[in-house]
Amino acid sequence: MRILFLMLIALPLYAANDLPKFYPGEVRVISAKKFMTDKLTQQGLMIYKEIQEKGYIEKDNFASRQLLDMHLIAKDDMKKHAHDGFLDTHLKESIDEMKIAYAFKGVPQDLIKQHNGYAVTGGYRRIENGDPADGWTGAAHFFDSHEAGSCCFTENNLKAAHGGAELFQEILTYDVQNKPTKLYVSGNQLTGYTWRVTWFNKYFMRELECANKKFMPDFKKKVIELANKIEENQ
């Protein structure tokens, strides 16, 4: 029995050698050329091409449904979970109700038509585990904007999360405050559409996603403008 046990634990273990490794908060911009034989890369570049040509990826979009209904459900969720503590992941009225491991600012007040709550994202850091501070490594701010409808601004502190990202230069623009920026648009007539702008500033991965029931080519410009205004405030 003991010999069998020792044999089992000596078996070679699968190692995730195909995944990129990062030092905490590292963001790299590289070329896709070295990865062209990789199926995921090929599919990713096709997605980018379709967005460039058609304007969006046609598929069911649950984020759109969530955002378009936020103004109806947000208040109840905030009220129901107002006293559930800082580990709770439901909507919160105020940033003070969340324990974030860094100074999360959210969206400036002048850009907000209706505030729909904050929510935590990422993982929870603890001093007892050797982390510099207790708190979540990211947060999101749901709001109705004046120009771009119902939106969600999400921020992940990749340094606090010990995370990292590797971006293909072929799909990047620098539309948000000259930072590496990606744009993804998807949806259909049934669910509605979202425009998701993601940009990287030093250690932060920031994302603004706005929803609209119909696809409108001009909506992209409004979302990027709003992202620029939010980034100015960070």
Next chain:
Amino acid sequence: MKQKIIMGVLGVCLAASSYAGAWKTTYASRANCLNNESVTWNAWEANTWRTISVHTLLKYPSIVHEIDTGWEKTKRSAAVCWGEQPAIGTKLWRVLGSHYALDDFNRPVLMFQAMIFNCNLIEGWI
């Protein structure tokens, strides 16, 4: 008896998918909690994730279990070793959880990584 427990535990190390992250995606690991595990979840929307949980026996660091869920489109990606810690309270294991997401253009992003020694109770561990 102890050997039988250990054998049983080793036999059921697997990557399982079953739910927190009430509005946005959250990531967590826990160690020495009957199970050792790392979990990625979002109650609203399935996304493509890969969760890797590496469990090291503190007294014998050469004993390492790695559970890798592989890429899966799901609301809850869980790399779990059921019953690996026979009793709550004794700290036998260290858990390193790595949580990767596939971004909109199929690039892996490391969203969160943590080394855990404790049984961290958090919303949605069921």
